[in-house]
Amino acid sequence: MADPIEPSTSSSDPNSIPIPTTILHPRREPFEHGLLTIQKLIFNDPVQALTPLKQKFASPSTQRVDSAALAELLQISFDHSRLVLETLASVLHSESDPLVTALPDDVDSIGADLRDLILFLYIQSYKRLLPRSHKDSAAVADVWPSMSAFDGYLSALSPLQLVRSNSRRFMPSQADEEAHQLSYLQKHLANILSLLSEHVEGESEESLVLNMEGFEHLGFLIQFGDKGSGGVPLSQAAPFFANSDPDMPAAPVPVSQVHDWLLQTIASSLESITEKVSAKENGSPSGSDQDIAMADASPSSAKASPTARSPCFVEGVSKSSYVKQASDLKSSSVKVINCHDSTIYILAPLRYAIIYGCSDATIVLGAVGKVSLPLCC
Template sequence: MTDAVEPSTSAREPNPNAILHPRREPFEHGLLQIPKLIFTDPVQALTPLKLKFASSTSLRVDSATLAEAFQISPDHARLVLDTLASVLHSESDPLVKARPDEVDSVGADLRDLILFLYIQSYKKLLPRSHSSASAAVADVWPSTSAFDGFLSALSPLQFVRCNNRRFMPSQADEEVHQLSYLQKHLANILSLLAEPTEGEGDESLVLTMEGFEHLGFLIQFGERGYEGIPLSQAAPFFANSDPDMPAVPVPASHIHDWLKQSLASALEHITERISAKENGPSSGSDQDVAMTDACPSSIKATPSARGLCFIEGISKSSYVKQAPDLRGSSVKVINCHDSVIYILGPMRYATVCGCSDTTIVLGAVGKAVRVEHCERVHVIMATKRVCIANCRECVFFLGVNQRPLMVGDNHKLQVAPYNTFYAQLEEHMAEVGIETSINRWDEPLALGVVDPHDSLSHPAGVSDAQAESATHLDPDQFTNFLIPNWFEGELPGSTKDNPFPLPDLYSASQQRNLKNLDEIKQMLREAPLEENRKRELSCALHVYFKDWLYASGNIRQLYCLQGE
């Protein structure tokens, strides 16, 4: 048992500029469609797991223990650990540092795991409606169409039609929703982190400084919106603790009261910002991010104060973003169509949402990628993990260290090995911890069709349906994707070829195509043609190539590259 005392009166007051924010990563990249882990009563479901480790010297849980505790498969238990590792707040946690073959032996910290499992009950924010556009909203949300089949969910085409800043939740809208969720569940969350002590009533549960720090999985404090203030420094409870002595535990009720006030202040602050935006001048962009990039025409590349870069609304264009603009950032590519987008740098997270007929190259994503509500996109990515949801007729060229996750209403998806490179790629991959020796592109893992985290009601019997997986791209259709070197000499790098080894079938097909090309070139060179016939043949080849450029849309990319 531990004894609780009143917090020291010498502890400093919280920084008045420090504003509480929810950590968006667990809510955006940490929700899994595993029905057995979505609890009606999270406290009742998770308390036995907590009690099991109460007398243990180790507070780390491996996948076998997790599978047994919740009656899930070993694959799903391992998926939980991998997903948790990708959204943890502490880069020093052994699970984050573990190599793939070490994950089970390292296990997850019990307190982080409890918080991760608790928020599996979170319901995501739905698109908002506007009375002035009720007809347009009714046309796409949430009614079904032939394109939807029997599911009450947005198809990619419908999503594209309503995916704009009038209807889609802004980052501020989502933050309000997450803050409200945390406010509602705060007492339960603290009770699961707290430890019993001598006392009665509210004083019988305490939080140690270490337990309190684990709340950093869900919340963070930022000074005027910027990240970087450790949780214990933003609170009055543990700030003056002697580093050589264990901090005195604090009654959970005191921490609850302080966090409740902080959540209320944060909600008030962000609600005022949303109200100011809605009542202010009409604008196509969110005012919860700062427009600091100078961007051509309709293109929006919007870096926010909290390390989130929006690239949205790109249409019939090519667009390039380089490493100096991306270090430490998370990137969202939203509502882009008929374009080619290069994001060539190290990132923590990336989201691609509501895009169609577009090729997107993601440099090195160290945590996770999510692709959702897209149609006919080609996404080339080097990442640790990827989740693909509600996409149709898309091809994914993957260099991925974990099994690709397929969820939702997917149709006609294809996966293939990674197929490109740029000069700095291997340095960026090493910076974010992607291993070139592991590529699990051909092992997709399909979960459910229906997302239990949305707020829609779904037809009976659909909830247990398994999502459609992806087929392998025919090796004969596999080609390398060439990234132009716009900045040759300015950004030197050591990568000279695709860093992920190609499987034999794809490598053989590639060699066969190169051999055929060489043979055709040789035949043309040796063809016994008169000079005027050679000129006619050359002109005919140019005409066919030009026709192909126009028919495929690649002529636009040439024009854009010419203007770089």
């Protein structure tokens, strides 16, 4: 029988663990584009529901899960399990995962990495941030659907009402959404780590440990810095795995130590984001969250966010045509919001596109990985 894995001997005292100065961000992709409207995937107790999946595929030789096995284990249809794998592939953090580049006919044979799949299924219970209340909500509801079951935070205004009211004041900003997502992760962190951890036998009280590979899979949910702008690899930001020798992997770390460090890091990031939101509400908006003045409905009201993390917005276009070329976009995702009786061309390759609150509009997209069309008619 092989000797048990020895956990790291680093102190689990949270006061001895340095907190990184770089802000921890939730990844927008799984929270914004990875939630499915499949009722059987919303678990009352995710740990209880997902532990059998972990136990069945935990051995090193079977750590990828195909559609048939997933359908059988979760008691969902094969089509739904296939949709799970395809959606997971579209929001994965690792471009090197074979599922990302798999051809449609090969998705089932390749399957999903067990740890990524567990994280993806866990966050299906996440509830999006609701919009701020509108001062004339009754009048708004008379004209335009007040809420979408698909996207809980959608604008409640019609395109013409958007022109008059600057509805993005009532939609959660990027900072609001990040704070909400980090708070969710903060609340569920212990459960998430337990599902990624390994049990080791021995005299130590720390029977649950997390190895570096398992820790890096948390990159599906969180990241340091901005993707595409010099972000810090997750394992290099953690003091217990930083500067590890690739030829000699770091020893597994007690889950309690990882939990304490991440809780402190999330709390520090939440404090920073809260200060950002407060500054905006006090009249000092940041570049990426600044509200768009919608004095009139014209193509000039559309705005591209300046950072790689922020989607490009095309908003409030009415009775006109509008074109965006690849050179106009600084992001791989776009949101077309509350456009009416218009023709809009987004002529650039995209990973994600969300089109909502639009009516009587023709919207032409180039190559795109995933499209959502809630609240459109």
